[in-house]
Amino acid sequence: MDLEVKMKWAQTASPEELQAELEKITKFKDESWVNLNSLSAQKVYVDDKIKGLTKILPTLRMINDEADNLVGTIKNISASSDKISAEIKTLDTARSRIEECQKRVSDLIDLELCAQGVQKAINDEDYETGAGHIHRFLSIDQNLLTKTAADVEKASGIQKAVLTLKDAASQLQAIVQHRFDEAIRNVDLGTIERFFKIFPLLGMHDEGIRCFCQYLSTKIEEAAVKNMSIALNTSISDKRQPVVFADTLTLLFEGLARMIDTHQPLIETYYGPGRLLSAVSILQNECDKQCNRIMLEFNKNRQLNRKISLINEVNTGGSFSKLDRLDPKDLDILIGEMTVMHMRAELYIRYIRRKVTADLEISTNDDDEKRIKLEELEKVIKNSHLTQSKHELLGNYLRLEQYFMEESIGKAVNMDTFDTSSDQQTSSLVDDTFFIIRKCIRRAISTGSLDGCCAIINTGCRVLESDYCAVLKNKLKQGYPSGYLDLTQAYNVLQTSLQQGRLQPSDAEQARTTFLVALNNGDVSTEYVEALCDSVIQEIDQVMPNMKTNDRGKLESCLSGLSSVTTNLKDVIDYGMQQLRSSAVKPRVNPWVDAFLNVNHQFTEDELSAYEAGVPFVQTLMFNLDSLLSTLKAYLTPTNYDTLVGLVTSEITSRLEKVILKTTYNRLGGLILDKEVRMLAGYLTTSTSWSMRDKFARLTQIATILNLEKVSEIADYWGSHEGALTWRLTPSELRTIMGLRMDFKVEDIRRLKL
């Protein structure tokens, strides 16, 4: 602040403000004083430093001069070393030129030698030496050779040698080709191998591989024809007859694999690595041819087309009689053979892929080249007849397998039996159905095709979800027998038959059993579905390790479809339980509960002690329930039984609530009611593995209200304070209930703040 401004301010400021300002200024003055003191104290020290620096100055000047000298020297050294290195470079060039020259000279000498030697070798039929010469000739840079020829005076000699060698090369090539073909015709193994080794020396790598593989192809054909005729002549009674085509196909693949295994080292030694792809592509042609032949014979002999068309007829609801329908059991072996054939083809393709990839890995480090070659391999595989036959085989297999599954399960439905003497709670249908589905999926896994597995899983899912659930639901639709509505009678029948240790197959009883068994079937099926999904994923992981994430997603999606069948099964069980509720539970339980109305809940002290001793209403109810539940317990799975108890409990609580509200109470009546509700809740809770208390929440609260000492006592339970209940009753319901206590005054209840 300017002094002037400050003065103006001072005139208007209050004494307190002035005082404060003064203190501030004083404080500033003190601080300034301290600062000044410390500065003057430092003066001596700073002076010292300055003196010291003045002394050092001349020394620094000297150092600077010396450094300049040093720079000069280093510059000199660098210049001379540059000169030296330039000279070394020149020397180097000179040396490499000399080397090149030497090489050219030796090339020329060799050329001369080769030219002289080759003709002699050809004449002597010493093709190895001849090819060696040619090989040497081919390894000489041809461009350089012509250039040398132009440089040298004796040009004509060199040109002549080159011409001779070129001639000799084509001559040799022709001879080798010819002799090789001849050797193949004569099946002269030694000669074949001899010339096979000469091909690469003449720069005829592709040619050599092609010729050699063609030769191998003839060997494959020979073996295949022989195997086929053995296969076709296998007698019907032979043990291998049912899988004879799978055997033939296996022999073909094994033969091929053995051939590749034996000859790969040979090819690698004489032709270098990376040649397997072209060899395999040539062999694949023969493989395709033989494979087609086997598949044709297979289709013809196993009458595959007829079977497929029969199946299609059945699927499209054709008018075929039962007689023409194929028995799934007869397809079993054929399906088995097809899975083996598919797996073999799959394994062979994997083998080829592995072999060629490994060969490519060592042949080149160029990733692009590798990628192109691998794509080429995939193309060879994808376009092969083998792959196509494999797909067709899989398609046909799936048709048969789907038919097999549907028909077998249809059979299982028709043959469904319930063994009353055993302690099983389900009928044969469940075990049979899941056995079949599991078998089919396992078989699909054994084809080695993930798409195949997924398709069969989908089929299994469809059959379970629609056909199987429909069968269960139909059984439940017929309902719990109406004759059973007269419950005591039916109950007595049941009791006597139980005592006799066997069931009288009366109609009503059979219907009752059918119904309960269907319920159990549903329940056990949900467990089976889950177990099935778990085991399938484990088995697939074993057969197809290292699945791609996409494939895995595919599989998981299909499996989750299968596991969702449990939702449908639960719907079916739910449906059945509702049936049971309306036909068996409601009609029986209601009259028992209604008996409550016969009990006067306005007790005198004397009546109370008499009643309390027996609590006859609840005792009777519990006795009745006990007999109802215990008879059913033996026939239901634990889960179904628990569901039933839940159902009974809901029925009782809702009915009891109604009749409780129709009765009036005094203090002692409320006491008894509370006791009755507690006993009932306790009984039902011990009947099952889950607690039923939740279902009793409203009833317990009603009993609590009716058991109050006086109206105001409700404040202990109502409200937001500690100890208050979470009410399931609305305030108006609460008032109505309190109104049932004859000794509560209406205006007290009305006055309550809820």
Next chain:
Amino acid sequence: MEDYKFLFKVVLVGNAGVGKTCLVRRFTQGLFPPGQGATIGVDFMIKTVEVDNERVKLQIWDTAGQERFRSITQSYYRSAHALILVYDISCQPTFDCLPDWLREIEEYASSKVLRILVGNKIDREDREIPRHVGEDFAQQHNMYFLETSAKEAENVEKLFMQIAQDLMEQARSKDLLRYDSNTTRIEGKTSSISDSNCCSKLA
């Protein structure tokens, strides 16, 4: 864990070479791979999209058109929520086969499946099937209709987004009636898929 509220299965069918795979690639990866080889069996792609601020997971099953894969591909029809039937507008035979495809769909798919007819390759000059012919066919058979180009990315996004939207509305309206036994179908499927913790929260 992946977060989505709805999961729908969409299956593409149609003759070989009409561009099913290209449509799927275009939609899921934004690519148009030329020289696409024939699909083997069934391919499977996933894309999660957002409709009305809800995440919807589309599971797209791209089936092989070739006859020999029919027994594999047919097994996927039943669980499909939507079926896209594709033909090539520049290739009459692919259109002529549509009735056959419809017969297959009738036989194997759920009757409530959402069906869409798609004429693909509208980038091509040599059109053989006029737009109105495809439209009429779709109308006759109670299908949605759309012409697309996977190459030019035309209508591809629209196709799948429309499907997602429709299926979501369907699922929501069914949700209101979830205790009706006839409508549990879609939910049953949806809630069961994968390990998502929330896909069953259709409520």
